[in-house]
Amino acid sequence: MSEKKSLITVLQEKQEELGYLPMDELYKIAEETGNSPARVLGVATFYTQFRLQPVGKYLIMLCKGTACHVNGADGLEKAICEELGIADGDTTEDGLFSLKTVACLGCCSLSPAMMINDDTYGSLTPAKAVAILRDIRKGEVQ
Amino acid sequence: MKVVIGKGSCGIAAGALKIEHTLKTLLADTACELGIAGCIGMCFLEPIVDIYAHGVLLRRLVRVSESDCAIIAEAVKTENLSLLDHLTVSEEDNAFLTKQTRIALRNCGLIDPENINAYIEADGYKALRKVLTMTPENVIEEIKISGLAGRGGAGFPTWFKWNAARQSAGDEKYLICNADEGDPGAFMDRAVIESDPHALLEGMLIAAYAIGATEAFVYVRAEYPLAIVRLQKAIEDATAKGYLGENILGSSFSCHVRIKAGAGAFVCGEETALIESLEGKRGMPRLKPPFPAQKGYEEKPSNINNVETFANVAWIINHGGAAFSAMGTENSKGTKVFALTGKIKRGGLVEIPMGLTLREVIYDIGGGIRDDKEFKAVQLGGPSGGCIPEALLDTVIDYKALSATGAIMGSGGMVVMDEGTCMVNMARFFLDFTTKESCGKCVHCRIGTRRMFEILTRITNGDGKDGDIELLEELCEGIRGGALCGLGQTAPNPVLTTIRYFRNEYEAHINEKKCPADECAALRSFAINKENCIGCGLCAKKCPVSAITGERKQPHTIDNEKCIKCGVCFTVCPVKAVTKNGGECNG
Amino acid sequence: MAEKVNLIIDGKPCVAEQGQTILAVATENGIDIPTLCFMKEYAPYGACGVCVVEAENVPKLLRACSATVSEGMVIHTDSEKVRKVRNIAFELIMSDHDGDCLGPCRLNCPAHTDCQKYVKQIADGDFAGAVSTIREKIPLPASIGRVCPHPCETACRRQKVEEPISIAFLKAFAADEIYKNNTKVIPEKQNSTGKTVGIIGGGPAGLTAAYYLALSGHAVTVYDKMPKMGGMLRYGIPEYRLPKAILDREIAEIEALGVTLINHFTVGKDAALAELRAKHDALLIANGAWKSSALRCKGEDLDGVFGGIDFLRAVALGEKPAIGKKTAIVGGGNTAMDACRTAVRIGAEEVSIIYRRTRAEMPAEDIEIKEAEEEGVVFRFLTNPAEILGENGKVTGVKLQVMQLGEPDERGRRAPVPVEGEFVTLHLDSVIIAVGQKNDPAGFEDLPTTARSTIATEEKTGLTSLDGVFAVGDATNKGASIAIQAIAEAGRAAKAIDAYLYGYEWNYKEPVVSERKESSLDFSDREQLARAIMPHRSADERRHDFKEVNLGFTPEQAMAEAKRCLECGCHDYGHCRLIHYADKFDINCKKLDGEYHPCFTEERLVVIERNQNKCILCNNCVRACAATGKELLGLVGRGFTTVIRPECRGENLLAQCADCLLCANACPTGALRILK
Structure with missing residues (x-):
C-alpha cells in the first residue's frame, strides 16, 4: 500500500x-x-517537538504535569534556571545543557521528575536537581 | 518459576531495566524464566517484580531495587520464597488492586504486551472473530446496549458516533484512535498501549468493521516512544497472524492500521485539530459543522474515539452489552480508568465501576492523603476540568454528577491536593498550560487564556487588585461562550471551580497579600535571625541557589534577590534561626 | 429548487435558501453582524469570534459566519449573552492591538484637529489642503496658530526622539501662505435653510459657531458688546503676538459667508435674552469671561491697580493706561506674560513679575517667559503680595510675603507656603493683577448657573435648560480656559444646533480609539532632527513697538519641520473594521490590558508595509495569499506568540509576490499598508 x-x-x-x-x-x-x-x-x-536550533548535549526535560506541579516542580525550575543561568527553552552558552519544560512525562508517581536525555530522575528537590546537574558538569570537565 | 518484570514507562523510570538486566545475569543458568509485563498500575510501588509458577502469581515484589536482585535470584533458585517476605506487597497496598474492576485494563500488567500469543491466550481476538459473523448494525446495536460513552472526556455515546459515520455517504471512511493523551497528570492511554496494545487494535478493528472503514490511524503522542514501539510490534504481529490487513480471518473485511506520531500539541486531542494534524498541517481546530462523521480526514467521513473507549469494545462483544451496562449509574455505564496522582498514598492506575464516590476512590483505593496532611481538593479532567472540595467528596463518579460540580469526568486525570496546595496557584498552573497549548486561532482562547494567566500570576505574586476576581469571572464567561473549540471553551473551568470553592484563598492573596497554603513564593519570605544563628553554614551549603552567605561562626544572611523560597534553609537549620514570613520558625 | 427556510433575526422575519449562513441572511436583510475574519470569497475561518449570535433553544452561541440557517430559527444578534461574549472578544483584541488610531496630538487637542493630516499636507507642500483640514475644526487658523498653547505639542510623540513638532506655528504658516496668495479655502455653503441663529459674543467660540452654522445654510447674526469682533483674540492678546490685521482677515472670511455682525450690543441693555430668543430659532451664548479676578489683599482698590485683562483691553482699544515707570504684574500665566510685555512696550521702565511659585511651576508658555526675560522683565519668584501699599489713594508699592514650596499635593504640584515673618517691599507706580478671569452673569439671569456662577450646560453639546438656547466657552461650566477649548465646544454646539433646527437630537461621544502604551514605544532607531526655531525679531528691536515678534517660517523651514512628524495615527482610521465596531459597541480598550504579542520589526512585502503590532491574527492575508496559489504568508509559532510572516527562500520573495495587494485589502485593521 x-x-x-x-x-x-x-x-x-x-x-x-x-x-x-x-x-x-x-x-x-x-x-x-x-x-x-x-x-x-x-x-x-x-509543534513543540520540532526544534529550529540545535540542543545542548544534555537535554533536560522538566516535567510540569499536574502531579509534579503539586509536588513542587516550580521550585525545581527556578533552581535549575538559576544554576544554569538559562530560561526554559534555552541552551547554556557552552552547549552542554538545554532546558525544556514538558507537559507530562507520565511518571506521576515519581513526581516531581525530570529526564536528562534518556535517564529519568524522580522525587526531586531543588537541591537534588542542582546536585545532579553539577555532577554531570563535573563529569564533563574531567 | 517465572519472574516477570513490570516494564511500563513508570516501571522503567523507576529502574526496571537495571533490575531486568541484573536478574538476567543472575538467573542465566537456571531453569527460571524471565518475562516482562506492562503496567499493573501500582505506580507507587514501582519497580514491581512478579513471581509466577504454572501461571499462578505467587509473589508480587514491590519497590525492588538493584540490590534486591541477588536475594530474588536466591529465593527463586532455592524455591524459598519466604526470603522475599520483606519485598512482598502488603495487604494494605494490595487493597489498591482488589477494590478495582478491570475491563479496559483487564490484561494490563498481567500479560506480555510484546507477545501476541499472550493476548490470544487471554481470549484475545475472540471478539473480532465473533463480530465478523455479525452485521455492522448488530455490532453498533450491541455497543448501544452497553451504554459505552467516549472516554476521552466529552462522554458522547460511542454507538451514536459509529452510526453517524456508518450512515455518512461515501465508501472511503476512516477510523482514528486518539492517543494524543495530553492532559498533564493523565497516563491511562499510555498504560493501555504499553501494556495491552492488542486490546486497542481489536477494539479498533471491531469499530472499523462497524462503520465500514478500511483505513485506521492511531494518533499517538511522540512523547510515548515505548507505546509506539509496542503498538508497532502489535500491528506487525497481528498482520502476520491475519487479524489485520486484507481479508481479515478469511472474511471480506480488510483494514489497515497505521501509527501517526503526534509532534507535541495538546490541542490535537480535539477531533478536528487532530485531523488537521494527521493531514500534516498545523493542528488548529476547524469550524464545526461539518463534523468529522461527515467530513473528516481528507474530507472523508471519519470516526474518532480514544484509546480507553476502544479498549472496552472487545470485552463488550465477548460479554454482551448488557453485562457492561449492568455496571455503573443510570447515565454512566461500565467502568472508568483514572490516573490517581498527587498527594496520595497509593497513586497509580485505577479502574472502577461508574457510581463509586470520589471518597471511595481516594480513600479506599488510594489510601488517603500522604504524610497525614489534610485533604483539600481533587482535580478532575485536567486543564478542562475543575477542583472539587472536601464537601463534595461523596459525589458519585458519573458524567452528570461530576459536571454539576463544575469539574468534568475528563479523560481520567485525578490529582489529589492537600493543605499545602495553593488553589490560586493551581488555577494559574492550568492556565499556564492552556495558554501555552492554545493553538492561537481564536481570539477568546489565544488572548483570553493569556489574560487570565496574567491576572492569576499577579494575584499569586501579591499584586492582585480589587476587582480581579470579578474580571476573571467575566473573562471565564466570555471565553467559555466564544472560544472555537473544546480546549478554549473549557479552559475557564479550573479558574471557575477554584473561585467557586476557594474564593477565600483568592481574597487572601488579593486583600491580605497572603497565601493560605504558603505555596506562593512571592508571598513567602525567609530570614535569618542574627541572635540565634550560630554560623554553622548548613543552610548555605544546602541552599540550591547559593543565596546564603556568611563567615563561619558568624550570623549568615539570605540574599532575597537570589532566594527561590524553597525553604530548605528553614528545614535544615539546627537552631531554628531561620524564620518564615516574618516570624514563624521551624518547630 | 431547494426549499426556502423561514427564520427570524432580531424580530425580523427572513426567508433564506437552504445552506445559507446566518451571516449571509442577516446581511441580505440589512442586519449588521460584526465580523473581522470572514471574507465572502473564502471559506469561513472562525477566528475572531465577534460574529456570535444566539439562537433560541440552542445552548451554545453560534458563529454566524459558519452556522447555517434552519427552519423556524429565532436568532438574536444583540442579546445580553451575545454582548458579553462579543464584547470580551473586542476587549481582548484591543488589549493586544498595539497601535494608535489617532495621533496623541489629535487626541489631546480639545477640538481633535487632525494635526497629523495637515502636518503631512504641509510636508507635501499642499498648504491649501492643510488649511482646509484645519478649518474642519478651526475657522481661524492664522490667529489660533499664533496664540494657541498647543496641547497637541505637549502630547507630541516626537518628544521621545528630541522635541515636539512645531504644530501650532505650522498651522499659522499654512494659513499665512494661503492669505498671502489670496487662495480661498472655504467649503461650499449649503442652501439656505430659512432658520436663524443668534450668537451672543464674537470671540473665538462665537465666530467658530457662526462659521459652521453659516456653512450649514442657517442665517447667523453675531452680537458683540465691543466695537469690533474677535473677543479676547482682539482685546486680550497683544498685537505683537497676533496682529489684528490677520484677525480682521479671518473674520472677514466668516462675514463673507453671510454672517451678520452687530457690535456695541449688550444683552440685557440693548435687548433682553428673551427678545433674542423670540427673534431667532436658536441662540448660542459665547460671551466669555471678561472680569479680572481679584487678589483679595489689602490695597486692591487703590488708584494704579489694574486687572490684567482690563489693562490689555485698554491698550488694545488704543488707550494708554497710567502705569507709570515702575510696575509689577501679579501672576504666572500667559495673561501675566502678555501684560508685562505690553507694559514694556507702552513705556514702563521697570517691569516685574510677582509669582508665588518658581519658574518650573509657571503655567505660562516657556517661550513667553523667555521672551519676557529678554525684554527686561524681572521675575520675582516665591513672592506673593501681602498688601498693596499706597499713599493718598495711589499705589506706591507692594509688600511681598516671601514663600517657599511645600510638600507636593496629590497631583504632584508643590503648594507655596509663606515663610513666617519674611517680607520684601517693592516701590511701584502700579500693580497689574493677572490671576484669572471670571464671567459676568448680567443679562443672563434666566439661565441656571454653576457654583462658579458660570452658565450650566450639557457639556458635550452646550445645551442649556432653556429650549433652543446653547452656551459654550469661558462663560460656561468650569469657566475660563484656552481659545481652542472654546472653539471645540463651539464646533460641537454648532452640530447640536444644526440638529436642533432640523428637529432631532445630536449627541456627542468621544470616539473609542486604540492608544499605544508608553511602555511599548521605542524610537531609538530614529534620527535626531532639531525642532525648527521660529525666526523672530531681537528683543532690543521688538520691545519698543507692537509689531509681530515672530517672522514666520519660510516654506522650506515649514516643510522640513513637518517632515519630522512620526505619523503616529493609523493610516486605516476611518476604514478600520476593528475600531468601527469597537466604537459602535463602546468597547473599553484598556480593560484587559496585558502584555502584547511579540513582534518582529516592520517587514516590507514589496509594496506592503507590515506592522505586526496591529495584527489581530484574523489570517485573512494568509488565506488571500494562499488563494493565489503562492502562499507566501504563513502563521508562525503557536498560541499567544503566533505571528504572521512572509517566508520565502532568499530574495525570491520580491520576485514571487505579484503585487496583487489582496492581502492588504483583506486586512480588517491597519496592520498592512499599501505604500503605492
Missing part, C-alpha cells in the same frame, strides 16, 4: 536525522514536498 508521508512525518524524520531542523532544510523540504516555505515553517513552529 502506498503511503504518502505527511509533512509532519517528513519533519520528524529529518529532525531524527539531524537533531534539529535548520532553516535550509526546511526550504529543501518545502521544495521536495511541494509545500510553500511559509507552510513548512508554520508546521515546524506549531
Whole structure:
C-alpha cells in the first residue's frame, strides 16, 4: 500500500536525522514536498517537538504535569534556571545543557521528575536537581 | 518459576531495566524464566517484580531495587520464597488492586504486551472473530446496549458516533484512535498501549468493521516512544497472524492500521485539530459543522474515539452489552480508568465501576492523603476540568454528577491536593498550560487564556487588585461562550471551580497579600535571625541557589534577590534561626 | 429548487435558501453582524469570534459566519449573552492591538484637529489642503496658530526622539501662505435653510459657531458688546503676538459667508435674552469671561491697580493706561506674560513679575517667559503680595510675603507656603493683577448657573435648560480656559444646533480609539532632527513697538519641520473594521490590558508595509495569499506568540509576490499598508 508521508512525518524524520531542523532544510523540504516555505515553517513552529536550533548535549526535560506541579516542580525550575543561568527553552552558552519544560512525562508517581536525555530522575528537590546537574558538569570537565 | 518484570514507562523510570538486566545475569543458568509485563498500575510501588509458577502469581515484589536482585535470584533458585517476605506487597497496598474492576485494563500488567500469543491466550481476538459473523448494525446495536460513552472526556455515546459515520455517504471512511493523551497528570492511554496494545487494535478493528472503514490511524503522542514501539510490534504481529490487513480471518473485511506520531500539541486531542494534524498541517481546530462523521480526514467521513473507549469494545462483544451496562449509574455505564496522582498514598492506575464516590476512590483505593496532611481538593479532567472540595467528596463518579460540580469526568486525570496546595496557584498552573497549548486561532482562547494567566500570576505574586476576581469571572464567561473549540471553551473551568470553592484563598492573596497554603513564593519570605544563628553554614551549603552567605561562626544572611523560597534553609537549620514570613520558625 | 427556510433575526422575519449562513441572511436583510475574519470569497475561518449570535433553544452561541440557517430559527444578534461574549472578544483584541488610531496630538487637542493630516499636507507642500483640514475644526487658523498653547505639542510623540513638532506655528504658516496668495479655502455653503441663529459674543467660540452654522445654510447674526469682533483674540492678546490685521482677515472670511455682525450690543441693555430668543430659532451664548479676578489683599482698590485683562483691553482699544515707570504684574500665566510685555512696550521702565511659585511651576508658555526675560522683565519668584501699599489713594508699592514650596499635593504640584515673618517691599507706580478671569452673569439671569456662577450646560453639546438656547466657552461650566477649548465646544454646539433646527437630537461621544502604551514605544532607531526655531525679531528691536515678534517660517523651514512628524495615527482610521465596531459597541480598550504579542520589526512585502503590532491574527492575508496559489504568508509559532510572516527562500520573495495587494485589502485593521 502506498503511503504518502505527511509533512509532519517528513519533519520528524529529518529532525531524527539531524537533531534539529535548520532553516535550509526546511526550504529543501518545502521544495521536495511541494509545500510553500511559509507552510513548512508554520508546521515546524506549531509543534513543540520540532526544534529550529540545535540542543545542548544534555537535554533536560522538566516535567510540569499536574502531579509534579503539586509536588513542587516550580521550585525545581527556578533552581535549575538559576544554576544554569538559562530560561526554559534555552541552551547554556557552552552547549552542554538545554532546558525544556514538558507537559507530562507520565511518571506521576515519581513526581516531581525530570529526564536528562534518556535517564529519568524522580522525587526531586531543588537541591537534588542542582546536585545532579553539577555532577554531570563535573563529569564533563574531567 | 517465572519472574516477570513490570516494564511500563513508570516501571522503567523507576529502574526496571537495571533490575531486568541484573536478574538476567543472575538467573542465566537456571531453569527460571524471565518475562516482562506492562503496567499493573501500582505506580507507587514501582519497580514491581512478579513471581509466577504454572501461571499462578505467587509473589508480587514491590519497590525492588538493584540490590534486591541477588536475594530474588536466591529465593527463586532455592524455591524459598519466604526470603522475599520483606519485598512482598502488603495487604494494605494490595487493597489498591482488589477494590478495582478491570475491563479496559483487564490484561494490563498481567500479560506480555510484546507477545501476541499472550493476548490470544487471554481470549484475545475472540471478539473480532465473533463480530465478523455479525452485521455492522448488530455490532453498533450491541455497543448501544452497553451504554459505552467516549472516554476521552466529552462522554458522547460511542454507538451514536459509529452510526453517524456508518450512515455518512461515501465508501472511503476512516477510523482514528486518539492517543494524543495530553492532559498533564493523565497516563491511562499510555498504560493501555504499553501494556495491552492488542486490546486497542481489536477494539479498533471491531469499530472499523462497524462503520465500514478500511483505513485506521492511531494518533499517538511522540512523547510515548515505548507505546509506539509496542503498538508497532502489535500491528506487525497481528498482520502476520491475519487479524489485520486484507481479508481479515478469511472474511471480506480488510483494514489497515497505521501509527501517526503526534509532534507535541495538546490541542490535537480535539477531533478536528487532530485531523488537521494527521493531514500534516498545523493542528488548529476547524469550524464545526461539518463534523468529522461527515467530513473528516481528507474530507472523508471519519470516526474518532480514544484509546480507553476502544479498549472496552472487545470485552463488550465477548460479554454482551448488557453485562457492561449492568455496571455503573443510570447515565454512566461500565467502568472508568483514572490516573490517581498527587498527594496520595497509593497513586497509580485505577479502574472502577461508574457510581463509586470520589471518597471511595481516594480513600479506599488510594489510601488517603500522604504524610497525614489534610485533604483539600481533587482535580478532575485536567486543564478542562475543575477542583472539587472536601464537601463534595461523596459525589458519585458519573458524567452528570461530576459536571454539576463544575469539574468534568475528563479523560481520567485525578490529582489529589492537600493543605499545602495553593488553589490560586493551581488555577494559574492550568492556565499556564492552556495558554501555552492554545493553538492561537481564536481570539477568546489565544488572548483570553493569556489574560487570565496574567491576572492569576499577579494575584499569586501579591499584586492582585480589587476587582480581579470579578474580571476573571467575566473573562471565564466570555471565553467559555466564544472560544472555537473544546480546549478554549473549557479552559475557564479550573479558574471557575477554584473561585467557586476557594474564593477565600483568592481574597487572601488579593486583600491580605497572603497565601493560605504558603505555596506562593512571592508571598513567602525567609530570614535569618542574627541572635540565634550560630554560623554553622548548613543552610548555605544546602541552599540550591547559593543565596546564603556568611563567615563561619558568624550570623549568615539570605540574599532575597537570589532566594527561590524553597525553604530548605528553614528545614535544615539546627537552631531554628531561620524564620518564615516574618516570624514563624521551624518547630 | 431547494426549499426556502423561514427564520427570524432580531424580530425580523427572513426567508433564506437552504445552506445559507446566518451571516449571509442577516446581511441580505440589512442586519449588521460584526465580523473581522470572514471574507465572502473564502471559506469561513472562525477566528475572531465577534460574529456570535444566539439562537433560541440552542445552548451554545453560534458563529454566524459558519452556522447555517434552519427552519423556524429565532436568532438574536444583540442579546445580553451575545454582548458579553462579543464584547470580551473586542476587549481582548484591543488589549493586544498595539497601535494608535489617532495621533496623541489629535487626541489631546480639545477640538481633535487632525494635526497629523495637515502636518503631512504641509510636508507635501499642499498648504491649501492643510488649511482646509484645519478649518474642519478651526475657522481661524492664522490667529489660533499664533496664540494657541498647543496641547497637541505637549502630547507630541516626537518628544521621545528630541522635541515636539512645531504644530501650532505650522498651522499659522499654512494659513499665512494661503492669505498671502489670496487662495480661498472655504467649503461650499449649503442652501439656505430659512432658520436663524443668534450668537451672543464674537470671540473665538462665537465666530467658530457662526462659521459652521453659516456653512450649514442657517442665517447667523453675531452680537458683540465691543466695537469690533474677535473677543479676547482682539482685546486680550497683544498685537505683537497676533496682529489684528490677520484677525480682521479671518473674520472677514466668516462675514463673507453671510454672517451678520452687530457690535456695541449688550444683552440685557440693548435687548433682553428673551427678545433674542423670540427673534431667532436658536441662540448660542459665547460671551466669555471678561472680569479680572481679584487678589483679595489689602490695597486692591487703590488708584494704579489694574486687572490684567482690563489693562490689555485698554491698550488694545488704543488707550494708554497710567502705569507709570515702575510696575509689577501679579501672576504666572500667559495673561501675566502678555501684560508685562505690553507694559514694556507702552513705556514702563521697570517691569516685574510677582509669582508665588518658581519658574518650573509657571503655567505660562516657556517661550513667553523667555521672551519676557529678554525684554527686561524681572521675575520675582516665591513672592506673593501681602498688601498693596499706597499713599493718598495711589499705589506706591507692594509688600511681598516671601514663600517657599511645600510638600507636593496629590497631583504632584508643590503648594507655596509663606515663610513666617519674611517680607520684601517693592516701590511701584502700579500693580497689574493677572490671576484669572471670571464671567459676568448680567443679562443672563434666566439661565441656571454653576457654583462658579458660570452658565450650566450639557457639556458635550452646550445645551442649556432653556429650549433652543446653547452656551459654550469661558462663560460656561468650569469657566475660563484656552481659545481652542472654546472653539471645540463651539464646533460641537454648532452640530447640536444644526440638529436642533432640523428637529432631532445630536449627541456627542468621544470616539473609542486604540492608544499605544508608553511602555511599548521605542524610537531609538530614529534620527535626531532639531525642532525648527521660529525666526523672530531681537528683543532690543521688538520691545519698543507692537509689531509681530515672530517672522514666520519660510516654506522650506515649514516643510522640513513637518517632515519630522512620526505619523503616529493609523493610516486605516476611518476604514478600520476593528475600531468601527469597537466604537459602535463602546468597547473599553484598556480593560484587559496585558502584555502584547511579540513582534518582529516592520517587514516590507514589496509594496506592503507590515506592522505586526496591529495584527489581530484574523489570517485573512494568509488565506488571500494562499488563494493565489503562492502562499507566501504563513502563521508562525503557536498560541499567544503566533505571528504572521512572509517566508520565502532568499530574495525570491520580491520576485514571487505579484503585487496583487489582496492581502492588504483583506486586512480588517491597519496592520498592512499599501505604500503605492
